[in-house]
Amino acid sequence: MRINADFTKRAAVHFEDTPWVPSPAPGVERKMLDRIGEEVARATTIVRFAPGSAFDAHVHDGGEEFLVLDGVFQDEHGDFPAGSYVRNPPTTSHTPAAAEGAVILVKLHQFDPADRTEVKTRADGGAAQQQLFQDAVETVTLQTWGPHHAVSLQAPGGLEVFVVDGSYSENGEDFTRWDWLRLPPGSRFDATAGADGAKVWMKTGHLSQMTAQ
Template sequence: MRINADFTKRVAVHFDETPWVASPAPGVERKMLDRIGEEVARATTIVRFAPGSAFARHVHDGGEEFLVLDGVFQDEHGDFPKGSYIRNPPTTSHTPAAAEGAVILVKLHQFDPADRTEVKTRITGGAAQQQLFQDRIETVTLQTWAPGQAVSLEVPGGAEVFVMDGSYIESREEFSRWDWLRMPPGSCLEATAGINGAKVWMKTGHLAQLTG
C-alpha cells in the first residue's frame, strides 16, 4: 500500500474530507495520511479508539510517536490524556487501549534504528513555541499563532504541520482542526493564521533523508 508516498511533493489531507478505515482491531478506525506498507508500515495516521477497544501487545521495531488529540490513551505504562506527546523508540513494546475512547495522531517506523530516547511530555500551550523534541535529524514543536499572524519559515529538511486548534491559510488553502500539511525539503511555509489564531504541531528536518 502506498498513500502520499512521494516525499518530494506537497500533500494536504483535510480531516473532514477523509474517510475512516477499519483496522484489524475491533473498534479501532484510521484516517491514513501517508503510508508505505501494509499492516507493518512506515505510516502517519489519525487513529480513533472506541470506548473499550484495544490492540494486541506489539513491539515497535521502527519506533512510534503519538500525540493524543482527544480522550485518554492508555497502555501498561500509564494513562495519557489529551495533549500528551509520547515517543516510543525502536525495541519498545506496549498494549494500546482506550477504556473511554481516544483519538491520536501516530507516526510509525520513522525513527533512526539507533534511537533509544523515550519522551513522555504534555503540551502546555502557554508560550508561542514549545519544543517537544529535538535531535540531529528533526525538531518537534507546538506553535501558537496569533489571529492574523503571518508565518514565514524556510524548511530545508521538509515539514509536517498538523492543526490542533484554530486555522490558517497556506497557498490559498485553508487548514482547520486536525488537518495535515506535508511540505517537501527546500520549501518555504508561508501561512497566515485565521481570525481565532492557530495552534499547530510541527515537525521539521526529517524528510531530507527520504528525498536526498
C-alpha cells in the same frame, strides 16, 4: 499500499474529507495521511479508539511517536490525556487501549534504528512555542499563533504541520482542525493564522532522507 508516498511533492489531507478506515482491532479506525507498506508500514495516521477498544501487545521495531488529540490513551505505562506527546523508540513494546475512547496522531517506523530516546511530556497550552523533541535530524514543536498571525520559514529538511485547533491558510488553501500538510525539503512555508488563531504540531528537518531515497 502507498499514500502520499512521493516525498518530493507537497501533500495535504483534510480531516473532514477523509474517510475512517477500520483497523484489524475491533473499534479502532484510522485516517491515513501518508503510508508506505501494508499493516506494518512507515505511516502517519489519525487513529480513533472507541471506548473499551484496544490493540494486542506489540513491539515497535521502527519506533512510534504520538500526540493525543482527544480523550485518554492508555497502555501499561500509564494514562495519556489530550495534549500528551510520547516517543517510543525502536524495540519498545506496549498494549494500546482507551477505556473511555481517544483520538491520536501517530507516526510509525520513522526512527533511526539506533535511537533509544524515550519522551513522555504534556503540551503547555500557554506557550507560544513549546519544543517537544529535538535531535541532530529533526525538531518537533507545538506552536500557538495569534489571530491573523503571519508565519514564514524555510524548510531545508522538509516540514509537516498538523492543526490541533484553530485554522490557517497556506498557498491559498485553508487548513482547519486536524488537517495535515507536508512540504518537501527545500520548501518555504508561508501561512497566516485564521481569525481565532491556530495551535499546530510541527515537525521539521526529517524528510531529507526520504527524498534522497
